[in-house]
Amino acid sequence: MDDEDYKVSSELYTEFNYVTNLKPTLNKDNVVSKFPFTYPPKAAEIDSDGDLLVQRKSKANGIIEIEHSESTSLDLVGLQVWRGAFLLADWLLHNGENLPKNVPILELGSGTGLTSIVAAMYAPVICTDVDKGEILNLIKTNITRNKNITKYPVKVTEIDFTKDSLNPEVETILRQIQIVLAADVVYDDQLTQSFVKTMELILSYPHSRTIYIALEKRFVFTIADCDTVAPCYEYFLECINKLRSVTITEIRLDFPQYFQYDRVKELVLWKISNNK
Template sequence: MKTVLNFMMSSEEYQVTSEIHEKSDVDTSAKPHVSPKNIITNFVFKVPSFLSWITGNLNGLRVDEDGDLLVRRRNMPAQDAVIAIEQSHSTTLQFVGLQVWRGALVLADFMLHNGLSLIKDQTVLELGSGTGLSSIVAAMFAEEVICTDVDIGTILELIKANFARNNKYIKAKYSVLGLDFYARQWSNNLEAKLTVVSVVIVADVVYDNDLTEAFVRTLERIMNVPPKKTVFIALEKRYVFTVADLDCVAPCYDFFIGCLDKAQAKSNPQWKVDLLPIDFPQFFKYERMKELVLMRISL
């Protein structure tokens, strides 16, 4: 199945709604902190056995709310947990980061499956953190998580609010900093953090060609700061029908790949770009489609 952005007309601009909302569990009893127009969505996920502390386990054994031991029988299903995310139901294209998209859930699944080997005790930087969901999952494993996004609207405030709402899952130190892909100068705090970052995660930032070019320039700049960094990028190929091609094509994705190729040819031939399989276990509830892409860039 090929997917496209879901647009709704507004009196002023097009409104964009994430397809995730269609099957999401909205918690009508929870109160948003950043905007009364926001919704609280419960993202249910299966807790891997090695994260037993999340479900009240002690040394691999589960206990109930009174502290009594619960014997775990063979073939018992994995325990469920919930990450509650405040987000917008619809936004203009400029503020799509205020919603959760499928790429963030794929990235979260990937980290839940590989967190012990890839990000445990590492310093992780997320670019375009949006609602902060991917960073919250990273914070279950990492030593430190640095959430970044452009400092406009309520984006940074939303990330902080969602971290506070899900504090019980946070084991890492974390900070929320502004980072504009178009900016020539970054804060001294961010520049200092880059010198200890070893893993960069990114989800759903490829949807506008100008922004994509700026994102790749930002990526080049970050990758040039020691120590060596590994980047994981999750996104969805979004198809549109064009008269020129007489077919459904994914122009934003193709443009992104072209930008990566140019950057690699120009000054980063040592970059190794790999497309990773997405057949790892699914912990979150969403439709994992073949249009979803997970990419690794390493040195």
């Protein structure tokens, strides 16, 4: 069976009822989902007399609307929403106030654009993916849907992991970028190899930068191993451990959860920084 014939659906859709009656803008076969979240409490403020200002409301509620596919072939899974995007979005909400101000954030393999939308609450964003299956137009559509959430501009452009170079638009701004994001980009060994190659290229440019990667280990039982293993994830670890002049750290997932999803034990968050 070809990849084009085999359909997959995100586990998210069975966890909660996100789907609405809103009409899709880009593709009539898509659906529009609402993903609720809470804003983290603001940092304590001090008035001019040095007194602590009492926060009347520690949290606020928000909703992100995302147009997406309900099922796709394996090569177009970016048209769906996956758990890793929410994990990375939670991390952004928890750390947003400490992110460098007015410094662009780059997202790789942005999919539906959900994580980039959250990032744009705190900084300008360069939101990228491969130009396939109308995915760049889908991102633009979702950014427009959520103008009430974003505070900074989001630029949508292509990065194709299979290419040996970045597009000139990204190269021009790369020196300014300190933080790079990626979620749910490991599900095929060939793509993983291309993704790690792209990471290596980005980390090779002058100046220090850090890549945060949210993934979900996907376990399968194999007769050869007589065990349940996560081959795509293991191959990803094998690839990143070959990177030179980088520091690799697994981030503890003890930060708060702001989005509504199952934060399963298979989710992981990695931090890879160049040593410059």
